[in-house]
Amino acid sequence: xxxxxxxxxLAVVFAAVLLASCQETQGTSDPGDVTGEPDTGETGEPGGxxxxxxxxxxxxxxxxxDGPLYLNSxxxxxxxxxxxxxxxxxxxxxxxxxxxxxxxxxxxVFGECAVGALVTIKTDxxxxxxxxxxxxxxxxxxxxxxxxxxxxTQSYDGKVIGETLSxxxxxxxxxxxxxxxxxxxxxxQGFFKKMxxxxxxxxLLDEDTIKxxxxxxxKRVKTLKVxxxxxxxxxxxxxxxxxxxxxxxxxxxKPVEGESKFDQVAKALEEAGVTVIDLRENFAAHKNDALxxxxxxxxxxxxxxxxxxxxxxxxHISERFPEAAPRKFSDFTWEWGYYTRGDMPYYFDIDxxxxxxxxxxxxxxxxxxxxxxxxxxxxxxxxxxxxxSYTDQILNKRTFNTGREELPDVxxxxxxxxxxxxxxxxxxxxxxxxxxxxxxxxxxxxxIMEKPDYVIxxxxxxxxxxxxxx
Numbered sequence: 001x002x003x004x005x006x007x008x009x010l011a012v013v014f015a016a017v018l019l020a021s022c023q024e025t026q027g028t029s030d031p032g033d034v035t036g037e038p039d040t041g042e043t044g045e046p047g048g049x050x051x052x053x054x055x056x057x058x059x060x061x062x063x064x065x066d067g068p069l070y071l072n073s074x075x076x077x078x079x080x081x082x083x084x085x086x087x088x089x090x091x092x093x094x095x096x097x098x099x100x101x102x103x104x105x106x107x108x109v110f111g112e113c114a115v116g117a118l119v120t121i122k123t124d125x126x127x128x129x130x131x132x133x134x135x136x137x138x139x140x141x142x143x144x145x146x147x148x149x150x151x152x153t154q155s156y157d158g159k160v161i162g163e164t165l166s167x168x169x170x171x172x173x174x175x176x177x178x179x180x181x182x183x184x185x186x187x188x189q190g191f192f193k194k195m196x197x198x199x200x201x202x203x204l205l206d207e208d209t210i211k212x213x214x215x216x217x218x219k220r221v222k223t224l225k226v227x228x229x230x231x232x233x234x235x236x237x238x239x240x241x242x243x244x245x246x247x248x249x250x251x252x253x254k255p256v257e258g259e260s261k262f263d264q265v266a267k268a269l270e271e272a273g274v275t276v277i278d279l280r281e282n283f284a285a286h287k288n289d290a291l292x293x294x295x296x297x298x299x300x301x302x303x304x305x306x307x308x309x310x311x312x313x314x315x316h317i318s319e320r321f322p323e324a325a326p327r328k329f330s331d332f333t334w335e336w337g338y339y340t341r342g343d344m345p346y347y348f349d350i351d352x353x354x355x356x357x358x359x360x361x362x363x364x365x366x367x368x369x370x371x372x373x374x375x376x377x378x379x380x381x382x383x384x385x386x387x388x389s390y391t392d393q394i395l396n397k398r399t400f401n402t403g404r405e406e407l408p409d410v411x412x413x414x415x416x417x418x419x420x421x422x423x424x425x426x427x428x429x430x431x432x433x434x435x436x437x438x439x440x441x442x443x444x445x446x447x448i449m450e451k452p453d454y455v456i457x458x459x460x461x462x463x464x465x466x467x468x469x470x
Contacts, residue, residue: 085116085156108184134359190344297342306420
């Protein structure tokens with residue numbers, strides 16, 4: 001009798017376990033659907049068609065705890081939407097501001113057109129097209145003559161807009177050295193030629209240099225740890241050529257596989273104990289977002305690129321200082337407009353500022369910040385976001401205090417890439433010592449006096465040599 005009772009009890013237990021297992025399996029049959037919401041089928045929404053984006057977007061990894069914060073949709077602009085032509089919108093006249101030598105008998109042609117238009121340039125029996133970016137364009141055109149002569153049209157969805165523009169002008173020949181020589185790529189994107197060596201991995205560091213860098217930063221890490229555990233952080237921002245290799249013409253350079261100088265420096269710093277905020281994966285995930293990472297007509301990242309760097313940086317800092325967690329994308333406004341003084345038209349000798357405009361945006365705070373942050377004026381001119389528009393307040397050495405002791409104290413060394421981070425970095429810190437732009441000397445006495453929680457370097461790929469020489 002006892003055996004029958006035990007057998008019966010075991011059967012009941014087994015059935016209960018089996019039923020629970022089936023219910024659990026049914027509840028997780030679709031691991032990708034963790035929201036419980038139905039598939040909308042709309043482009044850019046969860047479950048929608050994102051096949052035209054070409055890269056992983058933040059929408060596809062938007063759940064808290066699923067990877068880094070920069071993959072969470074609350075910290076990004078979402079995928080890019082194709083620009084459309086509106087025949088009822090204010091007319092933008094088709095015009096050309098000039099043509100300038102780029103590389104290998106190609107020239108850059110800067111101009112304006114209708115928003116959403118495809119600009120087609122016919123010259124010497126050849127045809128070149130470029131899509132408008134907010135009604136602005138910079139076309140890559142083959143021209144092996146001294147004078148550029150062309151017939152230029154604009155169209156949308158195969159239909160011509162307005163009249164054909166006949167253009168004839170001598171091609172400008174910039175005479176800048178290798179540091180400031182520029183070329184035009186595809187889709188309106190300008191590049192510094194000095195980045196070609198990094199792009200093709202022809203400027204790799206030798207073993208002695210790598211060893212010297214590692215040893216130098218090991219000493220700095222040890223020095224900082226004595227100061228109440230101060231941490232050394234290096235934010236490494238890739239150049240646009242690294243993020244958008246598909247926009248680099250083969251006549252300019254071809255990308256190669258294998259280790260780059262960027263890789264070498266990042267590895268050397270990590271081995272020295274430095275915390276490296278490598279932005280390459282972050283930017284690869286967002287290269288086709290609604291807000292661009294880099295300007296077309298300027299060599300710097302946009303304020304959106306800077307924001308994504310801020311997210312990655314302060315996600316790390318918040319591990320020690322939870323109140324310093326980065327703010328969400330919706331905590332800011334992103335206002336589009338037309339801005340001039342980009343360095344690309346300048347180095348092409350087409351514009352010194354005030355002629356060529358780019359459709360871009362400015363980031364503003366959508367929350368009530370402390371007065372120390374609200375009082376920061378970043379730009380001198382309303383119509384420029386370029387380096388020449390930065391105010392002395394953010395360029396020069398200055399200390400900022402927000403009076404929030406739950407936040408970290410930091411000392412910052414930065415290149416021009418650090419300018420778009422000034423206000424949002426200060427807002428997440430208690431005390432911020434901003435060293436003058438392009439000042440990289442590791443000043444031990446200053447650091448000991450300030451006793452920061454973090455010493456932060458913000459460096460772009462084309463300034464990476466500063467980490468080797470200072």
